[in-house]
Amino acid sequence: AQTPDNVQGNNQLYQLINTRLAQMQAVALYKWQHQKPVEDIKREQVVIEKSVAQAMEQGLTAEGITPFFQIQISLAKKIQNYYHKRWAKQGLPESMGTETELLSLEKIRAGLITLGAGIIAHMAVSTEDHDFEQFMQIVRHPALNMKDKAVLFQALSRVKPVSYSSRLDRIVAEKILYVGSTGDYQPFSYYQADTDSGEKILTGIDIALACDLAKTLGATAVFIPTSWPGLLTDLGSGNYDIMMSGISKKLFRQQLGLFSDSYHQGGKTPVSLCRKKHLFDSLEKIDRPDTRLIVNRGGTNQRFVKEYIRQAQVFVHEDNATIFEQILAGKADVMITDKIEVVVQAKKHADLCATMPDDTLSYSAKAFLINRDLIWLEYINAWLEQVKSDGSLKQVFNRYL
Ligand SMILES: O=C(O)C(=O)C[C@]1(C(=O)O)C=C[C@@H](O)C=C1
Structure with missing residues (x-):
């Protein structure tokens, strides 16, 4: 639905797109004066790369933004060619020819990048509900026909926010693994005074394993405290990617969360x-x-x-x-x-x-606890299989026992 905010947001976005196209007269003039060709493939690559980087920062997909900027550039070239043709036929209009101080191409290009960033920032807040009529009214240039504008509008409609089908994608994209740990359970998760500074530092088997898991994801492990009574509520908050704290694999927990394969058996x-x-x-x-x-x-x-x-x-x-x-x-x-x-x-x-050194009164396995995300679970299990088979899991246990 078209809310007033939405109409206003779209209005600004379409204005910026129009402004960028309008800038092409200045670009054309510079190139005319300096006898440069309209097309500059290298520059186009720079523009696309910057746009993709800005889009990612704004949470938009590269798949959406790239075609939009490609079409925008092709229309920019169409506009520049339109002026060059006109000036070739009729000569430069007098007002332009006498203008002594030309903007440098560098300055114009910097302006275009700023405009691009503005366009992308506006796209990020109004990715839905584009209005064709409104777009057609605002985006205008004598060099562009209906079809040109319709193609640009279509590409604009296809700019979409990134949506992650699994937490795994988010972790890889953000490069942060949020790990819940209680910090009160030796040898899995506990605080120890640093020998130099005396500062209490979170350490243990699960802490070391969390850092290893994060490393395989190109991410940094960030530890967020949790507690035994609050474990499942904290998991439910969605703020934790994984709970690693020597957690026993129990059905009452599995009813809410999802356990990895076990990495330790005891009782x-x-x-x-x-x-x-x-x-x-x-x-x-x-x-x-x-x-x-x-x-x-x-x-x-x-x-x-x-x-x-x-x-x-x-x-x-x-x-x-x-x-x-x-x-x-x-x-x-x-x-x-x-x-x-x-x-x-x-x-x-x-x-x-x-008191019963050779016995256990129950069986329990330790495993990592996550939310119901099977893709993320598969990753954790694949990693676990690796650390089990290459001996690094055993090494970690030996270090803390
Ligand atoms: O920077 C330029 O030279 C422009 O003409 C602008 C622009 C663009 O739209 O970004 C258009 C065509 C060129 O091939 C490269 C870039």
Whole structure:
């Protein structure tokens, strides 16, 4: 529909197109005075290249903009030839011939590029609803007939905004991969003080993998915080291309998002002070009324506890990053978490031990979580297959374990 804004926007756009065509008299005059040919193929390439670059910046497709500028240039040549023919027959009109100070071609050309940028910027805001009548009325030149203008109008109607059929295209085009990570889960995603500056830096297996994935896309990984309770809501916001944080591949998550193939298999296992480990070396022993079991909120650890723990006292700890300190300080007895985290923590703290080092109480696989975008998923899986087969996945795990 033609809203007043729309009519106004189109009006300005058609005026700019008309102005560009009107400039061709000045170009023709310069070339006439300097005995230069109308056509300059090299210059046309420059004009097209600049237009395509500007169009991309404005979110328009090169496929739309290129034919439009090609036709615009061919009409520009038609207009220049029209003047040259006239001047050849009748001589230059006196007003023109006496004009001593000619604009340099360079200046005129710079003006044309500016006009082109204006045309493209206006196209970007009014890509739909072009008005043929309005266009025909505004774009006028004695050298152009109806058909010339109709062809230009048709090309204008075909200038379209870029639409991505997959997030993959957007990532490649923008060169940014937005990665969601919790930053509270060793060895996958956690903060570590930099040895030089002391600044807390996000690190871990998933962080390294995210950087590798981004690199294959020619992109930079930009990390946006997320949280275990907020994981699915954050995913739903559309602001994240991928969640990478040692996420367990669970059906309740897959009901909303989409998981990649898994990159790690493990399961839940208990951890306690080493000197108490004999007290907690089975689920039966753990699930007793005098056991103080600690769990972080919102993740699969809490789900496991809700499902299997009936009698033990459960302490929900809000800060996943300080949860092991609670056990070390004697404020809690035991935690049930992913085996890989237990391995890391037991290595880090001599007083912490896996109470069932050879067992897992559940099976879970780690995978990356995305929105429902199968093309993007295929890319991630193809990349995963590559890092699995070339050994680089294993290297990353070894670096953080
Ligand atoms: O810059 C010029 O020499 C022009 O004539 C303008 C223009 C154009 O429309 O951009 C038209 C024809 C030439 O072949 C190259 C460029």
